[in-house]
Every structure is written in C-alpha cells, then in structure tokens.
Amino acid sequence: MAEYNVAETFVSINGEGVYAGQLAVFIRFYGCNLSCSYCDTAWAKDPGANARTMSELDIYEYIKKTGIKNVTLTGGEPLIQPGIGDLLSLLLLDEELRVEIETNGSADLSNYQRETNALTFTMDYKLPESGMEAAMQLSNFDFLKQKDTVKFVAGSRKDLERAVEMINSYKLSGRCHIYFSTVFGRLSLSDTVDFMKQNRLNDVTLQLQMHKIIWGSDAVGV
Numbered sequence: 668m669a670e671y672n673v674a675e676t677f678v679s680i681n682g683e684g685v686y687a688g689q690l691a692v693f694i695r696f697y698g699c700n701l702s703c704s705y706c707d708t709a710w711a712k713d714p715g716a717n718a719r720t721m722s723e724l725d726i727y728e729y730i731k732k733t734g735i736k737n738v739t740l741t742g743g744e745p746l747i748q749p750g751i752g753d754l755l756s757l758l759l760l761d762e763e764l765r766v767e768i769e770t771n772g773s774a775d776l777s778n779y780q781r782e783t784n785a786l787t788f789t790m791d792y793k794l795p796e797s798g799m800e801a802a803m804q805l806s807n808f809d810f811l812k813q814k815d816t817v818k819f820v821a822g823s824r825k826d827l828e829r830a831v832e833m834i835n836s837y838k839l840s841g842r843c844h845i846y847f848s849t850v851f852g853r854l855s856l857s858d859t860v861d862f863m864k865q866n867r868l869n870d871v872t873l874q875l876q877m878h879k880i881i882w883g884s885d886a887v888g889v
C-alpha cells in the first residue's frame with residue numbers, strides 16, 4: 668500500500684470548476700513539479716508545510732468519515748504522487764464517491780483516465796504568464812473526455828489570446844468543458860467578459876474562485 672504526502676484535508680464548498688458551489692472534501696497533496704508565477708498554494712510545496720503521510724486507506728476512511736460525496740484531489744500536484752493510480756482505483760470502487768482531480772497539465776493523463784463519469788479531470792493549460800507553458804504535455808488533449816475540463820487561468824490579455832489559439836488548434840469546443848479563470852486580482856473580470864464577447868466564445872465558461880470571494884484570497888483550509 669502506497670503512502671501519500673498530504674499538505675491538508677478539509678471540507679468546504681468547491682469554489683472552482685463544474686462542481687462549483689457543491690460541498691466537497693479536499694485532499695491537498697504536498698509538492699509540485701511546476702512553479703507558476705501566480706500560484707496561490709505555493710506553501711503546499713514548501714519544506715515548511717506541515718505535510719503528513721497518509722495511506723490509501725487513511726485517505727478513504729477520512730473521506731467516508733466526512734460524509735461528503737464529492738472528492739477533490741488537488742495540491743500541489745496530485746499526479747506526481749507515486750501510487751496515485753492505486754488511490755484512484757480504491758476511491759472509484761465506492762460508487763457513492765465522485766472524484767475530481769485538479770492537475771497542472773504536465774503529467775501524462777493516459778495513465779489515469781478511466782471509463783467512468785465518477786472520475787473527472789480539471790486540467791490546466793498553463794498560459795505564458797505562468798512561466799510554465801513549456802512543461803505542458805500536449806498529448807493530454809487526446810485523453811480528455813466530455814466530462815473533463817480544460818482550464819485556462821489568464822493573467823493578461825495576451826494569455827487570453829493564447830487560450831483562444833489553443834482552443835482552436837486542438838478543436839476543444841464540444842469535446843470537453845472549457846473554463847476561463849483569471850489570476851486572482853491580476854486581470855480584470857469585466858475585460859475578460861469583453862474579450863469573450865469580442866471573440867464569440869460560446870463554448871467557454873468563466874469561473875470565479877468562489878472560496879476567495881467568501882473567505883478572502885489568503886484563507887487556508889477553505
């Protein structure tokens with residue numbers, strides 16, 4: 668049985684993505700292979716983070732104890748945890764659970780995709796302002812399904828333009844959910860809506876990070 672490095676666990680509403688507004692239990696893994704310029708969770712890869720190890724069973728038992736059915740695996744980067752495929756297999760045996768993985772687009776999704784709607788990926792495509800675009804695994808676009816999401820977190824108009832280029836190049840419209848988010852406080856939301864209108868982005872959903880609106884941008888454990 669694998670052991671996983673976990674930075675924090677908590678129950679909240681999911682602030683992002685297709686399940687936004689619904690209760691979710693969060694497992695935030697420790698460590699990340701990227702270093703995005705805007706990362707709001709950089710503490711989860713710092714040596715000073717109070718990370719602990721949990722086995723698959725520890726994580727499953729914690730989730731069940733909360734009584735919450737939506738599970739969000741995030742981080743840090745969840746898909747760099749050795750053995751994470753085994754954790755997914757265990758969680759998906761439980762038909763009550765709906766598992767969402769927030770991933771940074773650099774890990775090979777083909778290893779983790781499953782034939783079930785109970786597992787969804789929200790995969791970032793890191794735009795130029797992140798400084799991490801070169802790390803994107805472009806073959807991942809082939810493994811995303813209708814239930815999954817490509818998320819573009821934009822910090823500038825140039826980022827928004829790059830997102831449109833990627834949507835068009837990889838013909839993402841209709842193949843999966845497409846979400847835009849803004850780097851919190853860095854790009855105007857109204858300018859982003861104007862950009863969506865100008866470009867007739869009918870297949871894009873703008874998301875706000877609801878937890879930051881509710882508890883503020885620096886709150887941890889929510």
Ligand SMILES: C[S@@+](CC[C@H](N)C(=O)[O-])C[C@H]1O[C@@H](n2cnc3c(N)ncnc32)[C@H](O)[C@@H]1O
Pocket residue numbers: 699705706707708741742743744745769770771772790791818820848849850851876
């Ligand atoms: C902290 S990351 C963890 C999961 C994974 N490492 C990733 O990047 O997708 C979760 C989500 O928060 C987003 N995010 C991080 N910092 C942000 C910020 N300052 N403003 C808006 N979204 C941010 C990331 O782009 C990602 O979609």
Ligand SMILES: Nc1nc2[nH]cc(C(=O)O)c2c(=O)[nH]1
Pocket residue numbers: 679680681682683708739741742769878889
């Ligand atoms: N409430 C809440 N919802 C979230 N959805 C995705 C999150 C993340 O950090 O990946 C997140 C988070 O940190 N808090």
Ligand code: SF4
Pocket residue numbers: 699700701702703706707708709742743744771
């Ligand atoms: S990949 Fe995710 S956790 Fe890692 S630095 Fe970027 S936003 Fe932060």
Ligand SMILES: [Mg+2]
Pocket residue numbers: 707708
């Ligand atoms: Mg977050």
